[in-house]
Amino acid sequence: MATTTDKSRRDFMKLAATAGGGLLLGFGWTSAAADSISVLGEAAGAAAGGVEFNSYLSIGSDGIVTIFSPNPELGQNIKTSFPMVVAEELDVDWKKVKVVQAPLDAKKFDRQLTGGSGAVPHSWKRLRTAGATAKQMLKEAAAKRWNVSVNDLTTENSTVIHKASGRKLSYGELAMDASKLPVPTDVQLKDRKDFKIIGKPVRNVEQKNIVTGKPLFGLDVYREGMLHAMIQRPAFGMKVKSVDAAAAKAMPGIVDVVTFKNNVAIVGKSTWQVKKARQAVKIAYEKADNIESTPDHDRLFKQLLDTSNEVVVRRKDGDVEAAFKSAAKVIKSEYQCPFLSHSPMEPMNFFAHVRPDGVELVGPTQTPERARTETAKLLGVAPEKITLEITRLGGGFGRRLQADYVLEAAELSSLVKAPVKVIWTREDDMTGGSYRPAVRYRFEAALDAQNNLIGYKLRGVGINSGNPTREDNFPSGAVENLLIDSVEHKSPITTGPWRAPITNFLAFAEQSFLDEVAQAAGKDPVKFRLDLLTKAKAKPTGAIKYDIDRMRGVIELAAEKSGWGKKQGVFQGFSVYFSHASYVAQVGEVAMVKGKPVLKKIYAAGDCGIVINPSGARQQMMGGIVDGLGHAMYSKLTFKDGLAQENNFNNYRLIRMNEIPEIECHFVDNGIDPTGLGEPALPPTGGAVANAIFKATGKRVKNQPFIDEEVFKTVS
Amino acid sequence: MAIFKLQINGRSYQADVEPDTPLLWVLRDHLGLVGTKYGCGIAQCGACTVHINGEATRSCVYPVSAIGTSKVVTIEGLSANGDHPLQLAWDEVDVSQCGYCQAGQIMTAAALLKKNPKPTAEEIESGMTGNICRCGTYHRIREAVKLASTKTASTTTKKS
Ligand code: FES
Ligand code: FES
Numbered sequence: 056m057a058t059t060t061d062k063s064r065r066d067f068m069k070l071a072a073t074a075g076g077g078l079l080l081g082f083g084w085t086s087a088a089a090d091s092i093s094v095l096g097e098a099a100g101a102a103a104g105g106v107e108f109n110s111y112l113s114i115g116s117d118g119i120v121t122i123f124s125p126n127p128e129l130g131q132n133i134k135t136s137f138p139m140v141v142a143e144e145l146d147v148d149w150k151k152v153k154v155v156q157a158p159l160d161a162k163k164f165d166r167q168l169t170g171g172s173g174a175v176p177h178s179w180k181r182l183r184t185a186g187a188t189a190k191q192m193l194k195e196a197a198a199k200r201w202n203v204s205v206n207d208l209t210t211e212n213s214t215v216i217h218k219a220s221g222r223k224l225s226y227g228e229l230a231m232d233a234s235k236l237p238v239p240t241d242v243q244l245k246d247r248k249d250f251k252i253i254g255k256p257v258r259n260v261e262q263k264n265i266v267t268g269k270p271l272f273g274l275d276v277y278r279e280g281m282l283h284a285m286i287q288r289p290a291f292g293m294k295v296k297s298v299d300a301a302a303a304k305a306m307p308g309i310v311d312v313v314t315f316k317n318n319v320a321i322v323g324k325s326t327w328q329v330k331k332a333r334q335a336v337k338i339a340y341e342k343a344d345n346i347e348s349t350p351d352h353d354r355l356f357k358q359l360l361d362t363s364n365e366v367v368v369r370r371k372d373g374d375v376e377a378a379f380k381s382a383a384k385v386i387k388s389e390y391q392c393p394f395l396s397h398s399p400m401e402p403m404n405f406f407a408h409v410r411p412d413g414v415e416l417v418g419p420t421q422t423p424e425r426a427r428t429e430t431a432k433l434l435g436v437a438p439e440k441i442t443l444e445i446t447r448l449g450g451g452f453g454r455r456l457q458a459d460y461v462l463e464a465a466e467l468s469s470l471v472k473a474p475v476k477v478i479w480t481r482e483d484d485m486t487g488g489s490y491r492p493a494v495r496y497r498f499e500a501a502l503d504a505q506n507n508l509i510g511y512k513l514r515g516v517g518i519n520s521g522n523p524t525r526e527d528n529f530p531s532g533a534v535e536n537l538l539i540d541s542v543e544h545k546s547p548i549t550t551g552p553w554r555a556p557i558t559n560f561l562a563f564a565e566q567s568f569l570d571e572v573a574q575a576a577g578k579d580p581v582k583f584r585l586d587l588l589t590k591a592k593a594k595p596t597g598a599i600k601y602d603i604d605r606m607r608g609v610i611e612l613a614a615e616k617s618g619w620g621k622k623q624g625v626f627q628g629f630s631v632y633f634s635h636a637s638y639v640a641q642v643g644e645v646a647m648v649k650g651k652p653v654l655k656k657i658y659a660a661g662d663c664g665i666v667i668n669p670s671g672a673r674q675q676m677m678g679g680i681v682d683g684l685g686h687a688m689y690s691k692l693t694f695k696d697g698l699a700q701e702n703n704f705n706n707y708r709l710i711r712m713n714e715i716p717e718i719e720c721h722f723v724d725n726g727i728d729p730t731g732l733g734e735p736a737l738p739p740t741g742g743a744v745a746n747a748i749f750k751a752t753g754k755r756v757k758n759q760p761f762i763d764e765e766v767f768k769t770v771s
Numbered sequence: 772m773a774i775f776k777l778q779i780n781g782r783s784y785q786a787d788v789e790p791d792t793p794l795l796w797v798l799r800d801h802l803g804l805v806g807t808k809y810g811c812g813i814a815q816c817g818a819c820t821v822h823i824n825g826e827a828t829r830s831c832v833y834p835v836s837a838i839g840t841s842k843v844v845t846i847e848g849l850s851a852n853g854d855h856p857l858q859l860a861w862d863e864v865d866v867s868q869c870g871y872c873q874a875g876q877i878m879t880a881a882a883l884l885k886k887n888p889k890p891t892a893e894e895i896e897s898g899m900t901g902n903i904c905r906c907g908t909y910h911r912i913r914e915a916v917k918l919a920s921t922k923t924a925s926t927t928t929k930k931s
Pocket of ligand 2: 130400449450867868869870871872873903904905906907908
């Protein structure tokens with residue numbers, strides 16, 4: 056038994072090829088000389104042909120334009136939308152554009168990361184300039200050749216045209232000459248009305264590869280001699296006391312069992328062998344820190360909401376105490392959310408090969424530079440000795456901003472002196488930390504006798520939440536007397552950014568609370584918000600860090616499109632939120648079906664400035680809403696003795712196709728420079744839905760997941 | 772370890788693995804067919820869906836020893852040129868976000884359409900509910916299945 060397992064994969068394939076009789080070897084590695092699978096786009100820099108104009112593009116003599124996409128692609132469609140911007144300014148035929156993922160290259164690109172919906176605002180001008188600069192150089196090359204003024208030349212569809220003489224030269228013909236010209240520093244960018252690609256729906260450039268199952272993802276990376284590894288990590292607050300790996304080590308295919316930093320890694324020749332051997336490793340743990348369970352957190356939240364210790368004041372306007380003393384009516388309400396796992400469909404994994412002469416890293420990361428810096432530090436290797444290739448990410452949602460799983464692979468490879476791919480199982484993913492923090496909010500509002508909002512208080516308490524408030528967001532600026540503060544509990548349970556960090560729950564709580572206040576004031580929820588904005592504009596209190604008119608714009612658009620206040624037979628709830636530089640308002644529509652609230656539809660109105668790719672933007676919006684809805688409705692992680700109790704999709708519930716409402720998206724068309732859309736559609740959803748549920752049932756859902764709330768208790 | 776002869780995508784393969792190895796890992800680790808994805812390992816997400824004798828099957832819980840002479844089709848073998856009506860519809864509707872779940876979605880949909888070439892909206896929904904898309908592309912998946920079903924009905928499909 057043991058002898059066959061020791062054969063290298065290449066030997067195995069040779070054996071299979073000869074022994075099989077009629078065996079066809081047409082796929083991937085089986086026909087290639089090397090015993091490995093390269094992920095498409097890997098080492099793109101080296102592979103691309105043509106003349107390089109700048110970091111973003113090269114042009115081949117055949118006219119094929121290769122556009123490098125620097126930022127990791129995790130489903131935000133950046134690999135399509137960024138090249139569209141370059142191609143627009145270059146005036147290129149989109150059919151002749153080839154897009155490749157650029158590997159990490161700090162010299163060529165800055166901010167090579169995906170997170171915070173920040174790539175679009177950061178790169179908009181850079182991408183346009185890259186395209187426009189190359190176009191200018193191509194025109195100048197043509198002008199030289201024809202001995203005409205560059206001002207008499209135009210471009211279209213990858214061609215430079217001299218209208219007066221009818222002469223034309225393709226970009227391919229000009230590329231070599233053009234690339235030798237000095238790079239112009241002051242180029243003219245297109246007028247928006249001349250856009251031909253931006254603003255048109257362009258399909259995902261990777262769609263064909265995705266639907267035919269091509270290797271694209273980190274998990275698809277296989278290298279010659281590569282070992283597979285899984286890691287048993289301790290529950291939060293525990294550490295390894297002893298490891299008995301004798302039985303596991305004797306199992307077929309197992310190369311080693313290695314303990315490092317409270318991790319026990321099982322390393323072997325195939326995923327399944329490693330997974331089986333893992334069950335045979337006996338690990339004893341001991342207490343290293345607080346061992347926490349969910350009931351502890353529930354108790355703690357109540358305590359912290361009333362504490363006066365370690366309170367951090369985030370924003371203070373006017374005299375809140377006086378306002379509440381003089382109030383005719385005080386509204387007070389609390390909202391709570393559980394920990395959430397990011398659970399991207401592709402679990403964490405990374406390939407590392409630590410050699411004496413350098414380190415090779417390949418895999419899915421939102422922050423390649425951070426991964427390299429931390430690996431360099433860990434291994435004591437110069438960063439220049441580390442290459443990092445970015446594969447497509449099977450989702451990220453913030454989880455792959457962390458470098459923990461990259462470091463595991465690097466450390467393990469250096470320990471076993473072999474190329475290693477570390478793979479997390481789904482159970483590892485859900486129990487392995489870096490969660491959306493659990494948070495509880497207490498809101499208080501003071502109304503005067505005329506039902507004006509004169510005082511507003513918010514306290515956020517969270518577990519490793521940092522600042523769980525966004526103190527400058529609406530309604531700050533619209534209330535004279537306001538106090539926002541927070542208290543944080545430090546826990547061994549690790550947390551991190553989760554798609555629309557903090558606002559993914561804060562927006563729900565705040566927008567639900569504002570609904571409560573509007574109700575108490577006897578005002579229509581939309582009018583109530585618009586009145587606050589009018590006040591903020593006329594008489595702002597303190598700093599205002601959102602654009603009042605843009606917020607008003609999405610509120611009015613959502614109200615108009617949803618027929619707010621004009622419909623019979625459905626119950627509508629309103630919500631609006633500004634996050635990550637974009638504005639989104641939503642209306643949820645609930646109908647009562649056999650005495651139960653059923654979400655029928657969500658209308659969304661977004662303002663992210665110029666919409667680069669309507670197809671991608673629409674899907675970002677829909678996906679964000681489905682994500683916001685699903686997690687608000689169904690998902691939670693609870694803890695017992697430092698261990699997440701929900702550990703796979705059988706007990707951690709994600710939204711499925713039969714649970715989605717109809718969604719209708721609209722965008723404000725204002726020509727403002729674009730901002731991101733990976734996150735901003737998510738935060739408003741919970742509030743729109745909860746407020747509609749209230750209209751329909753008279754009951755407020757205040758805690759997530761909604762499914763555990765009373766109003767849903769009888770609803771499956 | 773034992774040698775298993777497998778019929779996959781109309782070709783013969785062999786794998787020398789332990790009998791309880793799930794088909795998913797045989798495909799991925801041993802045969803280089805990585806289009807079939809791992810998502811949960813417990814038949815809950817559908818990312819690993821393949822066809823075994825035409826039936827949509829969760830390969831993550833299907834031991835290689837149970838396959839016998841059954842015919843396996845993976846996403847790589849669904850069509851000769853990536854032109855199965857569903858693959859074309861996926862492109863036309865621009866379904867994918869991250870794309871990781873989509874091979875499983877398409878394989879589930881393909882088995883569905885084979886049995887029921889003109890499914891109603893409800894039938895599509897109940898047929899696809901076992902497949903999770905964490906990116907939330909459900910609306911477009913539904914639209915693409917519908918689109919493919921109208922195309923399949925009007926053209927003759929290749930049998931694989
Ligand atoms: S991996 Fe098989 S169903 Fe999830
Ligand atoms: S497209 Fe990302 S999980 Fe479905």
